[in-house]
Amino acid sequence: MEQVYDITPKPAHYTCVIDLLGRAGRLKEAQALVEEMPFEPDPTTWGALLGASRVHHEPEIGKWAAEKILELEPNNSGMYVLLSNIYASYGKWSDVQKTRVLMGERRVRKVPGxxxxxxxxxxxTFSVGDSAxxxxxxxxxxxxxxDLKMKKAGYVSATEMVLHDIEEEEKVHMLRYHSERLAVxxxxxxxxxxxxxxxxxxLRVCEDCHNAIKYIAKIENRLIILRDxxxxxxxxxxxxxxGDYW
Known part of the structure; x- marks a missing residue:
């Protein structure tokens, strides 16, 4: 950019490259670029790395990025939820609990979906487990x-997305009645x-519901448009x- 076009890269340019590397699964290169960039990374930069770590299952990088975002935006409730997701997906329930305690100490409330x-x-209007x-x-x-048709087609519930240390069957039940699925x-x-x-x-559509709605659209032969x-x-x-990247 500098030699050919005489353009000095700005933070937004670095964020774009980090996002591209992340989408390509080149997480180590994206991480290195974050550490080497001549600016302090902002929440958008860390968010690009966090999104890539979620898609490509790199929990340590995801944890690092989420914690950095919380340092910059301590009242960002969505980041606490994402960090809890990372811990829960690996069965680190004590860390999930610590994250919830930290939310309480900082008086951060999760926005209901x-x-x-x-x-x-x-x-x-629907909420999770809505019966009204x-x-x-x-x-x-x-x-x-x-759900029976979906399982026959190959669908498997992503129960690691449930932020509770409960039985597997109960996790499946909780995921089945998320608000977006009820509305669909x-x-x-x-x-x-x-x-x-x-x-x-x-809120952001959860990973399991995103996967489930793909199956639903195919089984029911419907176009489903979801704006999260x-x-x-x-x-x-x-x-x-x-393309399963959001």
Whole structure:
């Protein structure tokens, strides 16, 4: 950049390269570039490294990046959750508990997750394990039937995403009724076939739900559009427009 185009690289340029290296799975090179860059990395830079570590299963790098973000943004509740995810995925329940205690000490509250879908000019809102919706029984029954079809197609619940030291069966049950899945199920049951199902979530879609919705889109032959806090996800025929990187 400097020799050919006479452009001095700025922090944003370094972040882009770190993100590209991370997407390519070259985590060690991305980590080295973070350490060598002539600026103090900002939360965006650390976030690029954190995202890559999650996708490519590099927990130590992910922990390092998440802790750096918390130093810069001690009230970022999403980072505490991501750090807890990293610990939980490796069964480090004492560290999960320490992270929760730290949130309490700093008076940081986790933002509750909600998903919305509009059907016939009416907005329907769901939370995890929601039982308040008038069609709850129908939605839950449909999800149970769908779960059997998904397992036959190869779906396996990512129970390491559950931040509780509980039995495996209970973890599967908790994941099945996340807000985005309830909203998607309601959409399939109520939106005419051939029309897209559009869901909005206020937080980042969890890894297990992202995987599950890919299966759901293929099994039900539906286009499902999910807008989470990061981006739009277009699920169709077993794949997502984000390429499983978000």
């Amino acid at each position: 909600f998903s919305w879908i509009e059907v016939k000019n009416k907005v329907h 919706h008038p069609e709850t029984k129908r939605i839950y029954q449909f999800l149970e039937e769908l 199920a309601f959409g399939i049951l109520n939106v005419p076939f051939g029309r897209p199902i559009r869901v909005i979530k206020n 806090s990061n981006r739009f996800h277009h699920f169709s025929d077993g794949s997502c427009s984000c």
